[in-house]
Amino acid sequence: MSLTLDSYRLLGRSGLRVSPLALGAATFGTEWGWGAEQEEARKLFDLYVERGGNFIDTANTYTDGSSERLLGAFAREHRESLVLATKYSTLRRPGDPNSGGAHRKSLFASVEASLRQLDTDYIDLLYLHVWDFTTPVDEILRGLDDLVRQGKVLYVAISNAPAWQVSRMQAIADLRGWSPLVALQIEYNLIERAGERDLIPMARELGLGVVPYSPLAGGVLTGKYTRDDLTGTGAVPGVPGESARKSFNLALGTLTERNLAVADAVKEVARELGRSPAQIGLAWTLSNPAVTAPVIGARTPAQLEDNLGALEVDFTASHLARLDEVGAIGLGYPHDLLAGDHMRKVTAGDLKIETRH
Template sequence: MQYSVLGSTGVKVSRICLGTATFGVAPNAQDAGRVVDAALDLGINFVDTADVYGNMPVFDRPGAPAAADREPAERILGRALRGRRDDVVIATKSHGHIGPGINDGGLSRRHVIRQVETSLRRLETDYIDLYYAHNPDPNTPLEQTLAVYDDLIRQGKIRYAGLSNHPAWQVTHALWTADDRRLQAPVATQVKYNLIDRAAERELAPACRQFGLSIVPYAPLHGGLLADLRVLDRDVAGDQRFAGPGFSEAEIAVAREVDRLSRAWGLAPYQVSLAWLLFRPAVASAIVGAETIDELRANASAADVDLEPAQLDALTALTSASTA
């Protein structure tokens, strides 16, 4: 496993990050513990979760327990990491609605503090390494959210703050605000980013490179399409795992070309797709939501793949940064 420094923190994280969005569904609660064990054995020390992961109806799928019968992913992860918590860099988030109440979501001081306390209990820890604002909140001034993160950092409940799914202008605004108010600034951004979806390269990636933030991409294999074309034979694939649409014909065409090039180079598509992404500027670690130990092991191997410049160029030419 290879490692990189997360933003300006000095903290080293594995180039492959274990994603837990579907913990409790695939893998189920029992198998999730074994996936975590395998991740640590592979040298993965970075795990990503969120307060809404695991037991929300959006994750429902045939054959899995209903949402009401599932545990939150954070609780499953906390149990799996008992006795090994300090070996792992844990990232979690808040913003999404976690209940029917009018204030059960957002980035207000009230909600953020409540959710940090909830996450600490579920994760069975007294600190969170990286805490993201999961999405922008138009109802809460960004300076209020940054101020509560600063308070939580000073209290030792979180170590660093990050922004997820925020456009470049909001990331820049957050940095300016933190500097002006003498607050702890965000150190990382999380965004959907892969060879098919390169929208992050238009403005976010240059901003992160300029200001020293790390990018931690999610969906690095575009819902499995860039991992193996056999994903097309699955009943549930891509954004369908989160109640979204399937793949477009244009996306499938790109994946077929990635598959062709990979085979010609003696590599697997998932290795090539992840290796390309990890080579992109400012990318520190790619979040892999592996549903099985075999998937995790396969994806982890990409961290040790070094593509030649000509190979990287050939992959980059398949799509453009205007892809949205």
């Protein structure tokens, strides 16, 4: 593969050029019990930008707002050359029902707050962060389009939403001439592959660049957890904040016997290729042609250096096949039915029909 951070890619159906690895700024600040203090976060930012990276991901409520504030301070000298992505819809003030959600009031107030925290006049890419199941899609799309027309947002995108709602929104945006969605941010890694059922095929068909978050499954694919960690007890020696991170993974159900078996396979491939497990996990995600840029969330410059090495990983076909198999999931109905021999026989018989995508 042998990419570099300045091997820029187009983001979805837009002409926007972004690096093949996005720097996640959720680690900027320690309010969540782990992460990087300001000085360390600045080192992460500088290292990424000096290597040619231009795509940085945050959200309005990451580390209680510290993420946007620190990123805004760091980005000031480089603003025009960076693609800053942030998000809205998570609750900004507990107890205030309109400080969260996908609706117009939440959208406009959140964007104004992000502009202040990022110390910028515009947001390059704005995601709807979490689907709320209550706001009409035309209200969301019209609000996003209004912000684009005002110049406060350049491109719009979506995260953590059902595939059928995303496809519906894209169709409505196209029919009404509103700003289309250009990116889809989803959890996607060797452990969490549910996106392969509908979300990723939908994104390829409708022109959304896939931007995976948690490409290392909360650190599980780095190989740092063992079966002993399944109990959820004890600190992790020498790694500040790692006990909080481990507890978070346990609460999310990320630390399981099945997932540790996937991590073991990653470690085996890493040994054979002379790479770190983190590099293998990231490189596997990058190998999917629908993926534009995984979001990497390093806490130290050493971790970031290691993550960037994923751009240089060259898999053999057998290594890729082994990784694909160990984390594979059933696609379920109707995908398994449509891919089966019976359906191919009754729809195409013995005909040979070439597909272009």
